[in-house]
Amino acid sequence: MQADRRFDEGRVQVYTGAAARDAPAWLGLTARMLGAEMRAAVYLVGAVARARGAAVALLADAYGGDLIHPARVELTPADAIARARAHLDAGAPELVVLAGVLDDALAETDAAALLDLVRAHLDAVPRPRLELVIEGAAAPTDLVDAADLVTELRPAPAGRASG
Numbered sequence: 001m002q003a004d005r006r007f008d009e010g011r012v013q014v015y016t017g018a019a020a021r022d023a024p025a026w027l028g029l030t031a032r033m034l035g036a037e038m039r040a041a042v043y044l045v046g047a048v049a050r051a052r053g054a055a056v057a058l059l060a061d062a063y064g065g066d067l068i069h070p071a072r073v074e075l076t077p078a079d080a081i082a083r084a085r086a087h088l089d090a091g092a093p094e095l096v097v098l099a100g101v102l103d104d105a106l107a108e109t110d111a112a113a114l115l116d117l118v119r120a121h122l123d124a125v126p127r128p129r130l131e132l133v134i135e136g137a138a139a140p141t142d143l144v145d146a147a148d149l150v151t152e153l154r155p156a157p158a159g160r161a162s163g
Helices: 025-035 047-066 077-090 108-123 141-146
Strands: 012-016 040-044 095-099 131-135 149-152
Touching (some): 012 141, 025 047, 040 047, 077 095, 108 131, 108 141
């Protein structure tokens, strides 16, 4: 009998840094989750919606109903955070991505709502199996301190870039 490949509890992952927009780790994670027959919701904020919307649409075409994403919609950070909160409260899907939510300076209310979302996820007993991925160039220190996993993406030094 094959073991259940799903995870017991979700984590909070933050991808940040100057190269976060150039190397969307969340896109590969989304494809892997969908390939494992898990459900995902991807919310694109600001310029990320224009830059990565087509890639998300390709995933939607490939996986159909297992991917929730507002097609051709450029969300504000507040909208994306509110949608992620609704998923957390419902306990589904297994992956929620907030891509680009950290690219511009967050309004104080958006930063507080995002940190509240993260803390609600981390403090829930039992912790939901929902994986929360937050991506953008400038993660606030409080968010970095609260996350389970933080990856800082930087451009490769001159001479080490792939070619």
